[in-house]
Amino acid sequence: MNLRELLKMALINIKGSKMRSLLTTLGIMIGIAAVIAVVAIGEGGRSALNTEVEKFGTNIFVIYVREELRPGDFQMIDVEVIKSAVPQVKYLAPQNNLSVKVRGPRKEINLGLTGTTSELADIRNIEMKSGRFINEDDQVNSRNVIVLEEDAARELFGTADPLGQQVSIEGDGALVVGVVRKVESKLDEGGSKTAYVPLSFTSHMRGIEMIYYLYGSATDKTAVDEAMNSSVKVLERRHQNPKHYSCESMQGNLRQINQILDIIGLIISSIAGISLLVGGIGVMNIMLVSVSDRTREIGIRMALGARRRDILIQFLVEAIVLCLIGGLLGTIIGYSGAFAVAKIADWPPLVSWKTIGLAFGFSTAVGLIFGVYPANRAARLDPIEALRRD
Amino acid sequence: MIKIEHLQKEYISGSIQVLALQGVSFTVETGQFVSIMGASGSGKSTLMNLLGLLDSPSQGSYCLDGIETSTLDEVGRARVRNQKIGFVFQAFNLLPRLSALENVELPMIYAGVKPAARREKALAALERLGLEDRFRHRPSELSGGQNQRVAIARALVNEPALILADEPTGALDTRNSEEIMEVFQELNRQGATIVLVTHEPDIARCSGRILRLSDGLLIADEAVQPPAAETRSLMPRADIREAVL
Numbered sequence: 031m032n033l034r035e036l037l038k039m040a041l042i043n044i045k046g047s048k049m050r051s052l053l054t055t056l057g058i059m060i061g062i063a064a065v066i067a068v069v070a071i072g073e074g075g076r077s078a079l080n081t082e083v084e085k086f087g088t089n090i091f092v093i094y095v096r097e098e099l100r101p102g103d104f105q106m107i108d109v110e111v112i113k114s115a116v117p118q119v120k121y122l123a124p125q126n127n128l129s130v131k132v133r134g135p136r137k138e139i140n141l142g143l144t145g146t147t148s149e150l151a152d153i154r155n156i157e158m159k160s161g162r163f164i165n166e167d168d169q170v171n172s173r174n175v176i177v178l179e180e181d182a183a184r185e186l187f188g189t190a191d192p193l194g195q196q197v198s199i200e201g202d203g204a205l206v207v208g209v210v211r212k213v214e215s216k217l218d219e220g221g222s223k224t225a226y227v228p229l230s231f232t233s234h235m236r237g238i239e240m241i242y243y244l245y246g247s248a249t250d251k252t253a254v255d256e257a258m259n260s261s262v263k264v265l266e267r268r269h270q271n272p273k274h275y276s277c278e279s280m281q282g283n284l285r286q287i288n289q290i291l292d293i294i295g296l297i298i299s300s301i302a303g304i305s306l307l308v309g310g311i312g313v314m315n316i317m318l319v320s321v322s323d324r325t326r327e328i329g330i331r332m333a334l335g336a337r338r339r340d341i342l343i344q345f346l347v348e349a350i351v352l353c354l355i356g357g358l359l360g361t362i363i364g365y366s367g368a369f370a371v372a373k374i375a376d377w378p379p380l381v382s383w384k385t386i387g388l389a390f391g392f393s394t395a396v397g398l399i400f401g402v403y404p405a406n407r408a409a410r411l412d413p414i415e416a417l418r419r420d
Numbered sequence: 421m422i423k424i425e426h427l428q429k430e431y432i433s434g435s436i437q438v439l440a441l442q443g444v445s446f447t448v449e450t451g452q453f454v455s456i457m458g459a460s461g462s463g464k465s466t467l468m469n470l471l472g473l474l475d476s477p478s479q480g481s482y483c484l485d486g487i488e489t490s491t492l493d494e495v496g497r498a499r500v501r502n503q504k505i506g507f508v509f510q511a512f513n514l515l516p517r518l519s520a521l522e523n524v525e526l527p528m529i530y531a532g533v534k535p536a537a538r539r540e541k542a543l544a545a546l547e548r549l550g551l552e553d554r555f556r557h558r559p560s561e562l563s564g565g566q567n568q569r570v571a572i573a574r575a576l577v578n579e580p581a582l583i584l585a586d587e588p589t590g591a592l593d594t595r596n597s598e599e600i601m602e603v604f605q606e607l608n609r610q611g612a613t614i615v616l617v618t619h620e621p622d623i624a625r626c627s628g629r630i631l632r633l634s635d636g637l638l639i640a641d642e643a644v645q646p647p648a649a650e651t652r653s654l655m656p657r658a659d660i661r662e663a664v665l
Contacts, residue, residue, distance in 0.1 A: 031529055031530065034535075035529050042517050043517065046517050326513070327515055329513075330513045330514075331526070331530075332474070332498070332501075333472065333474060333501060333507045333513075334501070334502065334507070334526050334527045334530060334574070335498055335499065335501045335502020335503070335527055335530040335531065335578075336498065336530050337494065337495050337498040337499075337530075338494060338498075339495075340498075340530060413474045414469050414474050414475055417474070417509070417513070
């Protein structure tokens with residue numbers, strides 16, 4: 031009997047008792063649906079997260095102080111020293127944040143003012159809409175210049191071109207030199223509008239140089255840990271203050287999230303595994319019933335020239351086809367579920383061929399494992415006894 | 421064709437040994453139509469199972485179409501069943517979920533015949549039995565006589581050396597029995613070798629030779645006198661009986 035014949039026979043017999051077959055495959059269906067959904071949602075979520083993170087720049091890290099920040103914990107000179115001492119650091123920018131009121135020609139708004147240097151643009155992948163970002167000259171000469179984020183610019187200037195215009199930051203005038211695009215991201219808490227000024231400008235405004243943290247990016251994905259840890263060591267040495275500084279990387283956070291996703295996946299996968307196990311036992315049970323129902327058929331087939339092997343394979347194929355049908359339905363259900371979740375969460379539903387292959391592999395394996403016993407029982411029937419059975 | 425020597429079969433039923441066949445020998449030539457008769461417990465079913473290679477003998481030899489079968493293993497027996505023997509059963513034993521055509525194709529599937537050739541041969545066999553307009557029907561949609569003809573078509577389709585019929589009219593009414601026996605006689609005239617197991621003398625008389633079994637032994641081997649028209653019909657016999665009474 032070739033495969034075509036075997037599949038045809040299996041389908042005839044499965045179609046012969048549709049309800050029974052459907053109920054039998056339920057366990058397999060649920061198991062496979064769970065696997066597909068978990069993998070698809072997990073992969074989709076992961077890829078969404080990665081895309082979001084890359085919007086903020088790759089290989090980013092941040093260095094901050096563990097407890098209370100004191101003046102002088104970070105100095106401009108630290109930035110230079112770290113950059114020359116740690117080759118893995120590609121860019122490093124000091125940063126502080128002030129909440130200020132800014133007045134433009136249209137109105138006065140609250141802004142989160144970020145005092146920094148030109149390198150932040152490289153670290154954070156800041157994209158200019160018009161004009162330029164703050165540069166080294168601005169910093170060295172403490173120029174009163176400001177770079178607005180596009181929505182802040184719109185509120186302050188309306189449709190008018192803000193470049194070359196003046197705004198007033200709590201009484202200090204500042205020249206608008208650039209407008210940057212806003213990064214649309216689900217990870218951004220949103221809310222406050224942002225503008226960038228040279229760090230030296232904020233020092234001038236507040237009368238003291240305050241750096242809250244250092245933002246950096248590493249030369250390479252694999253160098254992030256090395257870059258930030260070495261930087262922390264440099265700071266500790268320079269300030270003779272061990273354990274005062276700490277660091278974090280986007281990758282580290284991502285790693286943690288991925289670990290949590292892995293654990294969730296593992297839990298659901300074990301539930302899916304149990305479901306497959308129970309489903310497999312169901313398939314075995316129904317195949318045993320089928321063998322006993324069709325004992326006479328087995329006898330007839332043997333009389334007509336079927337070898338024991340032919341009978342074994344026939345019932346094995348039937349069990350596998352049963353499981354594959356369950357697997358197929360499960361894949362459809364699982365994919366639909368993943369698609370719905372992806373639609374709601376707005377990330378790509380990722381069902382790779384690998385996942386589908388996995389589902390069908392699992393179905394086949396379950397059919398094979400739980401089909402062997404009933405099929406073997408069928409094959410070992412005595413043809414005379416089998417023909418005598420009603 | 422068939423050469424049987426000292427065929428013995430023992431069963432162990434519980435702790436008791438039962439000798440169902442106690443050494444049976446006979447020969448059937450190609451083209452013969454032989455009936456095996458006997459009461460229940462006579463060993464005729466055991467002999468039938470041995471002739472059909474559904475079972476293997478405890479002792480003795482069984483040579484079918486030049487093949488010594490008593491030493492064959494399971495795979496070898498399956499092959500001989502497939503190639504050399506066509507079974508016709510009392511209960512038709514068609515597969516209920518398959519059409520007449522698919523049922524007839526079944527032995528050829530196990531013989532590895534290609535689908536197109538299979539279909540062609542199965543159709544030819546059904547046509548030979550006058551079922552050319554019934555090949556799509558399932559067994560449940562056919563009468564008993566038609567089902568038995570499908571079963572005969574299935575038995576013929578691999579061109580076996582031996583047609584082995586086990587009470588083939590047992591589930592049929594008189595008219596259908598008659599028809600089926602005519603089919604067997606016609607097949608025999610065309611050259612088929614047929615061994616038929618029955619307990620009905622009227623049926624046995626349709627064949628050319630009757631072997632009688634009792635208690636596992638062959639007790640008689642007699643030729644049937646061919647009384648021309650009469651053996652071909654069962655109905656007149658009933659009429660005669662009525663007339664006598």
